[in-house]
Amino acid sequence: MALLAQEKAGEIEPLFKQLTADPNASASRKRLMQAVLTILNGSRDAALADDPALNYADAAEILFLIQRLSSGRDGAMSG
Numbered sequence: 001m002a003l004l005a006q007e008k009a010g011e012i013e014p015l016f017k018q019l020t021a022d023p024n025a026s027a028s029r030k031r032l033m034q035a036v037l038t039i040l041n042g043s044r045d046a047a048l049a050d051d052p053a054l055n056y057a058d059a060a061e062i063l064f065l066i067q068r069l070s071s072g073r074d075g076a077m078s079g
Contacts, residue, residue: 013037032058036065044070 016033019025035048044066049059 012040026055027053028055028058032061035062039065039069 016037020030020033031051031053035051035054038045038048039062046063046066048066049062051059054062
């Protein structure tokens with residue numbers, strides 16, 4: 001999680017790709033990992049959570065991550 005907090009997509013991307021390739025991973029989990037990588041690469045599009053393949057909890061995690069990363073940047077700019 002430290003890599004996520006630091007937005008180090010380059011370091012975590014190989015791990016996420018490996019986990020996404022796991023045949024035992026659910027479709028929702030695979031989509032969650034893809035969305036997190038997209039977010040770490042700069043997207044803050046809340047529509048990432050609208051993917052019908054995501055379960056409710058994973059969609060909520062995407063929105064939470066976007067909110068946390070966006071508020072952190074806004075706070076740094078205004079303060």
